[in-house]
Amino acid sequence: MNLGTIFLASLLVENVVLMRFLALCSYVGMTSSVGQSVGMGFAVTFVTVLATAATWPIYHFILVPLGLEFLQILVFILVIASLVQLVEFYLKKNVPGLYAAMGIYLPLITTNCAILAVTFDNITKNYNLIQSIVYAVGVSAGYLLAMVLLAGVRDRIKTSPVPKFLQGTPILFVATGLITVAFMGFAGMIK
């Protein structure tokens, strides 16, 4: 698989939110405005790439030689959570501007399942480090895309007469379902 294919497949065909239905919590929670969803999307991109760069070597150079592959869930969660914390400390001290724009989302990302899914996928799909990082960028760009799409739809929903039984989160899932149907058009684009 070449890198372009990996990127496009993870961005559109297997969009992490719309086709695999991961990370729905932050997807619904952080899309009340477009600006907020973009901030969250970039924070997720950053952390996903970082987590991939950290967990891939840990798996291949530590867990595999020790025969501890079954520990990957535990190890990955621990490593990602600590990593996010470290990044938060670092940004707060050295890049306050970036921290103000992105830092408030970091605690939310610590246990984001999209990020964990990416790190597991990298192992199960037998990607090398470069492929893993491209895959991570693709998945999180797909997440950003889905967030911005829903945030736009939500702006419209705010001024629409939604039936009472669909108000709040239900209408968001209906909207998500419709966006998903649109994304199904990409299925089969890459085989």
Place this chain on the structure above:
Amino acid sequence: MTIVLITLGFSAILAFVLGAALGFFKEKFKVERDPKIDEVRNALPGVNCGGCGYPGCDGYAEAVAAGDAPVTKCAPGGKAVSDALAALMGVNASAEDTVAVLLCQGTKDVAPAKGQYVGVPTCRAAKLSTGGTKLCSYGCMGFGDCTKVCMFDALHMGDDGLPHVDYEKCTGCGMCVKECPQQILGSVPRARLGSVVVCSNRAVVKATVMKSCKVGCIKCEACVRACPEQCISMVNGIPVTDYSKCTSCGICVQKCPTKCYKLLETDIMGKVVIKEPVSV
């Protein structure tokens, strides 16, 4: 057996390394934070209503500690909190406890609608699209936008089509005052005594007011003439009381032909919230 030991050993090492790294970097990248922020934050009520215009109590505490915000912005805290903040910041300022008062008595029966409204059922949408659903374009439309923003369960829509303020729960945070597109909710100091016009109709023609609402101010200025203290003056079509002079004598309340004058202490803050409008 060895795999168990390796697992245990590895987990212990990993946990130790990560824990130590976090502890080390937390110290290394420690950001000096103004201790005043925490002191100010502790003095605030912590309800995060947003009435001050900052993102929650934390945001307001930072702004106050930095000297960017006045200490009187916290309405739920009222006088007690502003005094505490003033003491912390070494400034002289004090806020009054306020409550929200609806300046309209246009219930469904006395202030008729000008037609059937079928759009988005919020006050703001109705105001934008039709300029008001009632014949009185100044009056309360009764969709309850104010009740939706109230965080303190102090505003409820009554069967008469008007929101009713629960003065025991109202903290005066002012969110409803900002939300109302008709701007007919007023922030009134809780301790204020005197008379107030419970009408916001600024149409200058008497006949227009009489047609659109039975309890509207018809600009007869009987109150202005009757007041023995001469503390009432017409401002933009509505009589306004000068509270430095008002003695709560109640003469304006008696003289008002449409009964839109009320005494704050007995008719509004008292248990009798707003007396049933008398049909003329």
